[in-house]
Amino acid sequence: MTEPFVVVGGDAGGLSAASKFVRESAGDSDDHVPATEREVIVFERGQWVSYAHCGTPYFVKGEIDHLSDLLSLSPDDVESRGIDLRRGHEVVGIDTDAETVTVAGPSGDRHTQSYGDLLLATGARAITDPIPGTDADAAFTIHGLDSAAGLRALLTPVDDFSVADLGGGDALDSEEAARYGAMDPPETVAVVGGGYVGIEMCEALAAWDVDVHLFQRADHVLPAFGEAVAEVVEEHLREQGITLHLGEAVDHLEQDETGRVSRLVCTGGTELAVGAAVVGVGVRPNVELAEGTDIELGESGAIATDEFGRTSVAGVYAVGDCAEMHHVVTGDPAWVPLGLTANRAGRAVGQTVAGDRTEVGGIAGTAVLKAFEQECGRSGITDLAEAREAGFDPVAKTITAGSRSGYYPGSEETTVRLVADRETGRLLGGSIVGRDRAAIRIDTVATALEAGMTVGEVERLDLAYAPPFSPVWDPVLVCAKVLAGALSE
Incomplete structure (x- = not known):
């Protein structure tokens, strides 16, 4: 196939896919990527590309000095990878039968671009319509x-x-x-x-x-x-x-x-x-390009995709904040717009389009958040009503334990809540909050969810222990132990 790989959207998912496609097509894993026979074109309607959206609060705060510090790749970096990046170009229509997209350029002129494979990485937009007046200055x-x-x-x-x-x-x-x-x-x-x-x-x-x-x-x-x-x-x-x-x-x-x-x-x-x-x-997926085509939307309103990021139309993929993915706990499609999800799925699609079919992976909705000195983390299903709707009989327990050995300086209260299914004992989700490296502990929960572990199996995990880092029983293990007892009652 010689028609270009066309990518709509120049941020996390889109440029991850384009970059991986070029590297795989060139057969070169080094930073220097030789030219490939098949062109990859990225259309970005704005001027910013490959930036860290999650870093914007810290730029506003002043902890991050410059906007350029939030860029993973500059436009020059993108071009040096052999990618044809076209900023200020908005894709305004898709013809899946003709395998073309219609593009509006910076001056408003329109042209048609053919594609061999098409990736929609159009992201999401902030919701403002419920609140009149959000168009005011400031x-x-x-x-x-x-x-x-x-x-x-x-x-x-x-x-x-x-x-x-x-x-x-x-x-x-x-x-x-x-x-x-x-x-x-x-x-x-x-x-x-x-x-x-x-x-x-x-x-x-x-x-x-x-x-x-x-x-x-x-x-x-x-x-x-x-x-x-x-x-x-x-x-x-x-x-x-x-x-x-x-x-x-x-x-x-x-x-x-x-x-x-x-x-x-x-x-x-x-x-x-x-x-x-x-x-x-909140945010809403940008799916207008898919509407009116044969590209199907899921129940969430985002674009429905399979395990390889493929849509209902052959040769058309979708990743990132505009697309659904497979939830590792429920097994159902879910829409969870987060940065790693977009980057990981984009990379997988780029590899697939280059000829090495690669799954985009599942999601658990794992997220962390800093609230001044408190660190928060969550993964999986933490809401009992949501768990019941998914067909589980949820049981939850919450504990508070020290983040380090009690005699070691710096120990802080760490609150952990875990949810499990009563019938199978399977871990469904968890959340955590505390001042001392609490957020990163949620990765233990996320890994257990990906592996489909029971609470008993989590309780028996051989987690690291040393007084400066954790008590003998890590707070996640303490909560698993308490929850396992509740499940056996």
Whole structure:
């Protein structure tokens, strides 16, 4: 096959696939990749490519100096790999019968590009439609580097601001950044949504000495992590000076005569005068290209794929935040938009297209989060109602144990919650929170889920022990021991 391998989307999944395809096609695993006979073209509608979205809160906070520090690959790096990268080119249509895509260029001109294999790595977009007013100035979603640059520019005192200090190069919307840099910094900022983005942005904003208010529709933050984790995080957020508005749904944002957000209004009547707002109420997969074609969507609304990332149309693949994947606990398709998932699946698809068929792997929804000094982790099914819907009879136990031997300095309370199926004893999921290397301990749970281990098998794992690192019984083992006892009752 000589028709190009066409990739739509130049971030994690897309460029992982393109890079792996070139390396495999060239038969060269070294950094230097010779040219291949078959072309790979990556269309990216924006200017940013291969960037670390998860690092944006730390850029806003100021821990990361420059936007360029968040780039895994620069455009020049991509080109040097033998990839034809076309920034500012948006794929606006797919004809799966003709095996072509329609592309709108930077000047608005359109052309047709044929493909031999096609990968959709179109990602996801922030949800804003439930809350009117999110289009106001100084209302941010932090879903992209330009958004993060705008917020950091706004937070920086006017006399100290310089567009050059952001370090975005030619990809940065410098005009927009300069506009925000000329505005007076806010004294009060509202964060809407207590999920990943909301919690991380509370820490980032607090570093700028602004009054931060977090609004969460549910009664607890971090619903994906469970109540045990949420309660620890909520107490810690209050200790850090964050004002929590739990169980309060935001109705709309208002703006002043200049168009800048000025007030937040909740459905219950609560109002707050603000100088900026960060809205993080979730994301939605970008699947518009698939709609109206034979490419099927799954129940989640993301693109349905098989174990090799293939869609319902031959020669068309999908990876990353726009695609479903196989869940290792339920065995069903699931949509969990996370960075490793996109990178790993993209790499596998690139290898498959190059001729070495490779599975994209399953997912457990493993995630970690830093909330000031508290570290949080989760993997698998942690919600009992969700477990029942999947056909399990769930049993859960929560423990709190020391992170190190009690006599060794630095030990911190670590809370672990594990969920298992009563009938089979199989581990279904878990969550963890604590100040001392708690988050990384969730990898033990993730590995056990991938292996389909029972709680009894987890309890008998030979985990490392030394006083500076762990007690004899690691907190995960303690929780497994307690849960195994409950299952035997």
